[in-house]
Amino acid sequence: MTNSVPSSGSEADVAPLGNASTAERYADLPFLPNGGVASAKGFKACGIHAGFRADPKRLDFALVAADQPAACAAVFTTNVFCSAPVTVSKERLGGVGYGTVRAVAINSGIANAATGDKGLDTARQSSAIVADALGCPAEEVLVASTGVIGQHLQMEPFETGSEKAVSTLSSAGGHDAACAIMTTDTHPKEYAVSFSGSGIGYEGCSFTVGGMAKGSGMIMPNMATMISVITTDAPIAANDLHTALKAAVDMSFNKITVDSDTSTNDSCFLLASGEAAKPSAAYMVPGTPAFSAFEHALRTVCIALARTMATDGEGATRLITVNVAGAKTVEDADAAARTVANSPLVKTAIYGHDANWGRIAAALGRSGAAFDQESVGIDIMGLPVCRQGLTVPFDEEEALRRFESPDVVIDINLGAGDEATTMWTCDFSHEYVTINGDYRS
Amino acid sequence: MTNSVPSSGSEADVAPLGNASTAERYADLPFLPNGGVASAKGFKACGIHAGFRADPKRLDFALVAADQPAACAAVFTTNVFCSAPVTVSKERLGGVGYGTVRAVAINSGIANAATGDKGLDTARQSSAIVADALGCPAEEVLVASTGVIGQHLQMEPFETGSEKAVSTLSSAGGHDAACAIMTTDTHPKEYAVSFSGSGIGYEGCSFTVGGMAKGSGMIMPNMATMISVITTDAPIAANDLHTALKAAVDMSFNKITVDSDTSTNDSCFLLASGEAAKPSAAYMVPGTPAFSAFEHALRTVCIALARTMATDGEGATRLITVNVAGAKTVEDADAAARTVANSPLVKTAIYGHDANWGRIAAALGRSGAAFDQESVGIDIMGLPVCRQGLTVPFDEEEALRRFESPDVVIDINLGAGDEATTMWTCDFSHEYVTINGDYRS
Numbered sequence: 038m039t040n041s042v043p044s045s046g047s048e049a050d051v052a053p054l055g056n057a058s059t060a061e062r063y064a065d066l067p068f069l070p071n072g073g074v075a076s077a078k079g080f081k082a083c084g085i086h087a088g089f090r091a092d093p094k095r096l097d098f099a100l101v102a103a104d105q106p107a108a109c110a111a112v113f114t115t116n117v118f119c120s121a122p123v124t125v126s127k128e129r130l131g132g133v134g135y136g137t138v139r140a141v142a143i144n145s146g147i148a149n150a151a152t153g154d155k156g157l158d159t160a161r162q163s164s165a166i167v168a169d170a171l172g173c174p175a176e177e178v179l180v181a182s183t184g185v186i187g188q189h190l191q192m193e194p195f196e197t198g199s200e201k202a203v204s205t206l207s208s209a210g211g212h213d214a215a216c217a218i219m220t221t222d223t224h225p226k227e228y229a230v231s232f233s234g235s236g237i238g239y240e241g242c243s244f245t246v247g248g249m250a251k252g253s254g255m256i257m258p259n260m261a262t263m264i265s266v267i268t269t270d271a272p273i274a275a276n277d278l279h280t281a282l283k284a285a286v287d288m289s290f291n292k293i294t295v296d297s298d299t300s301t302n303d304s305c306f307l308l309a310s311g312e313a314a315k316p317s318a319a320y321m322v323p324g325t326p327a328f329s330a331f332e333h334a335l336r337t338v339c340i341a342l343a344r345t346m347a348t349d350g351e352g353a354t355r356l357i358t359v360n361v362a363g364a365k366t367v368e369d370a371d372a373a374a375r376t377v378a379n380s381p382l383v384k385t386a387i388y389g390h391d392a393n394w395g396r397i398a399a400a401l402g403r404s405g406a407a408f409d410q411e412s413v414g415i416d417i418m419g420l421p422v423c424r425q426g427l428t429v430p431f432d433e434e435e436a437l438r439r440f441e442s443p444d445v446v447i448d449i450n451l452g453a454g455d456e457a458t459t460m461w462t463c464d465f466s467h468e469y470v471t472i473n474g475d476y477r478s
Numbered sequence: 479m480t481n482s483v484p485s486s487g488s489e490a491d492v493a494p495l496g497n498a499s500t501a502e503r504y505a506d507l508p509f510l511p512n513g514g515v516a517s518a519k520g521f522k523a524c525g526i527h528a529g530f531r532a533d534p535k536r537l538d539f540a541l542v543a544a545d546q547p548a549a550c551a552a553v554f555t556t557n558v559f560c561s562a563p564v565t566v567s568k569e570r571l572g573g574v575g576y577g578t579v580r581a582v583a584i585n586s587g588i589a590n591a592a593t594g595d596k597g598l599d600t601a602r603q604s605s606a607i608v609a610d611a612l613g614c615p616a617e618e619v620l621v622a623s624t625g626v627i628g629q630h631l632q633m634e635p636f637e638t639g640s641e642k643a644v645s646t647l648s649s650a651g652g653h654d655a656a657c658a659i660m661t662t663d664t665h666p667k668e669y670a671v672s673f674s675g676s677g678i679g680y681e682g683c684s685f686t687v688g689g690m691a692k693g694s695g696m697i698m699p700n701m702a703t704m705i706s707v708i709t710t711d712a713p714i715a716a717n718d719l720h721t722a723l724k725a726a727v728d729m730s731f732n733k734i735t736v737d738s739d740t741s742t743n744d745s746c747f748l749l750a751s752g753e754a755a756k757p758s759a760a761y762m763v764p765g766t767p768a769f770s771a772f773e774h775a776l777r778t779v780c781i782a783l784a785r786t787m788a789t790d791g792e793g794a795t796r797l798i799t800v801n802v803a804g805a806k807t808v809e810d811a812d813a814a815a816r817t818v819a820n821s822p823l824v825k826t827a828i829y830g831h832d833a834n835w836g837r838i839a840a841a842l843g844r845s846g847a848a849f850d851q852e853s854v855g856i857d858i859m860g861l862p863v864c865r866q867g868l869t870v871p872f873d874e875e876e877a878l879r880r881f882e883s884p885d886v887v888i889d890i891n892l893g894a895g896d897e898a899t900t901m902w903t904c905d906f907s908h909e910y911v912t913i914n915g916d917y918r919s
Contacts, residue, residue: 151836
């Protein structure tokens, strides 16, 4: 009974911290029914069984294609052990992370990581095969792979599957594409939102941002890694797309953790067709209301995809949202939230329905963030459990009731400044150990 | 079957990396039978039931006392949420980390952490009560606590227990002291070694370094934290003791991880009586063979205690030794070894007897250490599994046989330089989740 000693007043005295999560700041745009990676005008998608997997019922090849060459930006894993398709897609974008492309081709089953020069040849060849089928230069096809590492990817499924994939492309194919990139995911992940161009210089236009994602955390070679493809029909120049994507990824995919930060294959692609801006095709300019509206929609989709990835972490029973406020710097906010979200002790406590603020405090204390323990406040699921670094008595039965929710929120105020952030993770269960420990044995 | 693709030759072609662990460099001094914290001349110890715990059969109060005021050095947790006894012991050592003391008093059951000003008063008062019983100034008694956080430590057990503890002190009391500081530990941890003064300026003398430790990793408030007391009868000045202790801790206690780095209460004390140097009481001087012999003995004891702590991690079934060589810098070596040792995916793979080098590679790749993936070699239990960043085929049955050992060694060569280090951790089991997740629920 760790938290049973009265020390700073009764429950009734203490107001919740009331931190706002990043998701709450991006909650105003409704998600489109059945929205996904092919919702934006100018894009088609498909998911087929090409033969990367043995099971003929399992979709294993996704293609997202633009009707015309489209602006594209991408961000990739920073892991030194990056996979061959990551290296090749970076090459295709000329090393700057943006350019013009026609398609992104993704296989699941084999990651083509730790495969040396032969793996690089395979990745280059596969994009050429897909490009042939699409009738575009190889340079305009980006590739991504997810699955087992250390094995070589076969060319046959690309050779036999590419024509079939191209002929299957449709604006209704987003869902199959989202299914085809799944590995240990328990469900496909796809979201889309729309925003009006009226009042922001694109009267009568309606723009859409939609995307799909798979995997969460570095769970190689149990075949989960993070891959996401997002499309929009807003008119955005490739370099501005890159800036917007990096900012959106920083507050979404870079703020989730299942058990570490980056895998060998993590890739996030963003394509813009500009098709919804017709007849005016003028680019949205950074700093204008139009560009801000696009950024807002992009972040909304990225945050929704990221949260779903954290919820679907291996063995997860609960999404954990860690809201840190009162940090001295942005870096401190991130370090504090990340250390709490990565703590196996916090994650097992949540799994065990234990409102154990001591483990949260200990993680904060070793995070490197600057603060005084006398200034710290912590709420768990809206229940104040710590103020001024001391225990606040709380109703344990009420806490257990709130733990029934699949969505557990931890609010922290460091009392050291004005910076805030949100991280998402999942709890740490017996099932996690089973999934990751019983592999092969 | 992750590692089944031939890529760089058959097993027979590949020699093991043959990295040496830090422990192997400190394996020449035999441990004294029944050696512990009271093995060195000039020290006595005891462990009694003072009443911090409800169970009268459970020892809960340890006292280590020098016959005369002794040189002392200490290192403490860097966690911002440090406990009251840490703050008070730091005060007692004048803020420099070394000084002259008579005793270290340790209670288990309550950590006296997150207890504010009242907790500080309690810690100060408790050291004064013990000092009264010993007949020395309060400034000469250091304190440490381990157990539940957020609860206040009662004074009664100190008041009723201190006289009893002082009267129980004996040179055979080290074992009881080691038992009294246990929390979730499954066994007491104590080691001692001796080295001869002959040939190093202390002819006919024999010096002893012995110590005890408890807990491993930050497992608050499941009542495990790291506390260690080490004594020696070598004649060492307090400031030199501090330098030697910091170096020894850096290669031992700071190189183990169960689930994080520092708890609220981590403390390591080193006391030197000089009693074995009589009649010559000349201090051993840093840089001389005598001081080097002392440092070697100290490191031997610290490494043995640290390894035992990692082996006894909550739910652990195996000790994991991570030997990194070929790092560009000392910091890179540490980052690489630490990231591998902290990886839940590596720890669950070892639990599942899976020689899964991909998870090790992924941890290395995100560690921040500088290297090229084409230069990396990895052995698991002496079996080469990766060379030049590529899979090496190995005998899976032989790997499963080697996993029967309670001691799993991972050798890594980054191929980027000459620096090396060793980290110790334990595997991640269902039992870990049960211990940490089922608490209170």
